[in-house]
Amino acid sequence: MPELPEVEVMRGYFTEAVLNLQIADVEFLDPLNKVFQSPKDLIYKNLIGHAFTDTHRIGKYLFARISNGRWLHLHFGMTGSLQVYNDDYSQPKYTRLAIHFEDGSRLAFIDSRKFGRVEIVDSPDTYQENHKLGTDLLHIKPADFVKALQNRKVAIKTALLDQKHFAGIGNWIADEMLFEVGIHPEEPCEKLSENELKALLKSAVEIVKTAIREDTHYGSFPDDFFVNYRKKGAIHPDHPHSKVASLRVGGRGTFIVPEKQKLKQG
DNA sequence: TTATATGTTCGATA
DNA sequence: TTATCGAACATATA
Structure with a gap:
């Protein structure tokens, strides 16, 4: 349900649930890579061992700052959402990206319809400029x-x-x-x-x-x-x-x- | 089976 | 060149 308010609520959820937790593993669950706008190995390399240190939102676009200075950009398309879970058995259906943290919690980027997008970007500002986002x-x-x-x-x-x-x-x-x-x-x-x-x-x-x-x-x-x-x-x-x-x-x-x-x- | 779904992008057209 | 329009994208549900 991702319009501005939904994305803002997800930003708050993201912040409360996983900020400053070290990332232990990353799972990619979209075989055709439709939602991954950056190569999977690039996303993996930028996340593993790091932590999210900040969040930012412009319109329906969510950004999470990575401790290496780059940002993870998430767009939720028509059906995207986030959910925290704890083990393989409770992984939400249609999870496309799963980020595992050192404390055992996991964050799922869920998107049945796959109009959502995940990528590594330099900053919210440069993204906004490059994509002519208002x-x-x-x-x-x-x-x-x-x-x-x-x-x-x-x-x-x-x-x-x-x-x-x-x-x-x-x-x-x-x-x-x-x-x-x-x-x-x-x-x-x-x-x-x-x-x-x-x-x-x-x-x-x-x-x-x-x-x-x-x-x-x-x-x-x-x-x-x-x-x-x-x-x-x-x-x-x-x-x-x-x-x-x-x-x-x-x-x-x-x-x-x-x-x-x-x-x-x- | 057909229509609809809270989004974005790209090619065609004016 | 800029503004606008419509189809396409991938999948689920009624």
Whole structure:
């Protein structure tokens, strides 16, 4: 479940569970090496005998500093997650990378669908630069957010999912913020006012902070969060007469409350 | 069997 | 050249 809040929660988990433990072994469990963006021996060489000394996150991208000065970069794709376990028998299904520590604990990078990525990089900064990754959503200034979106013709939702200018928004958060502000996902960016764009950022930050506070446990999200009703035909309590409708925007499944989210005229 | 899934990238097209 | 669009990636589940 990896959008910004999920990755931030995993960063905290990583930090608490394995920081400063010496790495005793590394297992690679993806025979076709789809998730390993660096050669396996390079990953192995950089991890073995070292420890993680720090963590960092930019949008949905997680970085762990290795005691040799380099960084392990983890991206979770659609289905990635982390889990600590203790022995071969309890290794989670779909573990792709397993890092064993001196105290016997192990960290699994789990990813059934294999859209996730693992690699050794020089630093979060250089990665961000080389991959044209935008500013983390929690740190972008409203003026820069507006600048990144105004005067473009693309659908607002498509632009929100683009990680190039600001990073961290994924499919459910995009739907959530567009619902809150009352904007149709297919509205061209150029038709939105500066105030509407600023409202979107404010909404996004609130959503993300709430999700992090609740450890991204959906069951404990506020009852009026749209994600609780994000399926065709559902009824949001604030809109009892407007069933949730589904559409496709930029190739992604999209849900709206038609009564609240209407395209502007002209 | 078909459709969908919380993401990113790359090639084609305008 | 820049902006946008759609397919592709690999696998599970309903």
